[in-house]
Amino acid sequence: MIDLHCHILPGVDDGPTSLTESLKLARFFVDDGINVVTATPHCHSCIHLLRDDILPHVAAYNRALVAAGIPLTVLPGSEIQVYDSSLYRREFDEDVYCHLGNRRTHTLLEFSWDADKFPSDSVELIEWIRSREMTPIVAHPERHFFFRDRPILLQRLVDAGAWIQITVDSLIGNFGPEAKAFGEQFLKTHHEAIIASDAHNTRRCSGLSAGYSWVAVNLGSDRSRDLLDRAERVRTSLMTEQISLPTFKAKAG
Numbered sequence: 001m002i003d004l005h006c007h008i009l010p011g012v013d014d015g016p017t018s019l020t021e022s023l024k025l026a027r028f029f030v031d032d033g034i035n036v037v038t039a040t041p042h043c044h045s046c047i048h049l050l051r052d053d054i055l056p057h058v059a060a061y062n063r064a065l066v067a068a069g070i071p072l073t074v075l076p077g078s079e080i081q082v083y084d085s086s087l088y089r090r091e092f093d094e095d096v097y098c099h100l101g102n103r104r105t106h107t108l109l110e111f112s113w114d115a116d117k118f119p120s121d122s123v124e125l126i127e128w129i130r131s132r133e134m135t136p137i138v139a140h141p142e143r144h145f146f147f148r149d150r151p152i153l154l155q156r157l158v159d160a161g162a163w164i165q166i167t168v169d170s171l172i173g174n175f176g177p178e179a180k181a182f183g184e185q186f187l188k189t190h191h192e193a194i195i196a197s198d199a200h201n202t203r204r205c206s207g208l209s210a211g212y213s214w215v216a217v218n219l220g221s222d223r224s225r226d227l228l229d230r231a232e233r234v235r236t237s238l239m240t241e242q243i244s245l246p247t248f249k250a251k252a253g
Helices: 019-032 051-068 085-093 122-131 145-149 151-159 177-189 209-219 221-239
Strands: 002-006 036-039 073-075 079-082 106-111 135-139 163-167 193-196
Touching: 002 106, 002 163, 002 193, 002 221, 019 051, 036 051, 036 221, 051 073, 079 085, 085 122, 106 221, 122 135, 122 151, 145 151, 145 177, 151 163, 163 177, 177 209, 193 209, 193 221, 209 221
Parallel strands: 002 036, 036 073, 079 106, 106 135, 135 163, 163 193
Antiparallel strands: none
């Protein structure tokens, strides 16, 4: 499995504070059946991490994984918050963002938790990103109260071409009944979605297998397989021509 939204890099944002904690999270992922993670540190007004900030951390972390014998590959990326559409467009055109896999195929977007900062031109922005042959993925909308209160806002983004990322912890109830109900309803009615961990540390991480199992039980095995296949297609697009990915030897016995 691939996890497309994860704050696994140590000491760069509000994820793990130490390498030890981060490696513990990596071992949990491997045990859960995940072998590729897209590191998505924050890029917002307070923690504005761009490609040149992120790539060295990803390279160093992959070396640490190899040294620790943990068979997990971490790809670069970021969770880019749109709080100023004009700034987003300018930095996008300056090519300073670290999109998923550091590729120009998929990008993870977050909107502010403050409804007053939701861009009035959000639909136009999604269309603008799609016109650049990229697929924007809206992070954890089920946790935003204004999307739950006014689902038409999210529907318009989907109609404009956005995918939606639902967090596993929402589906299994760890973010409350409202996030759980909204996430379930969206997965029932909208095809173009993915699930991800949005893990920040070992205390805030349920992996992915719990999410796919929840979908299989509540929405059917076909829907679970569809979500897994969609993530796999994204993985293929991100890992094409990736250079110097770590390799691991199987343990004897």
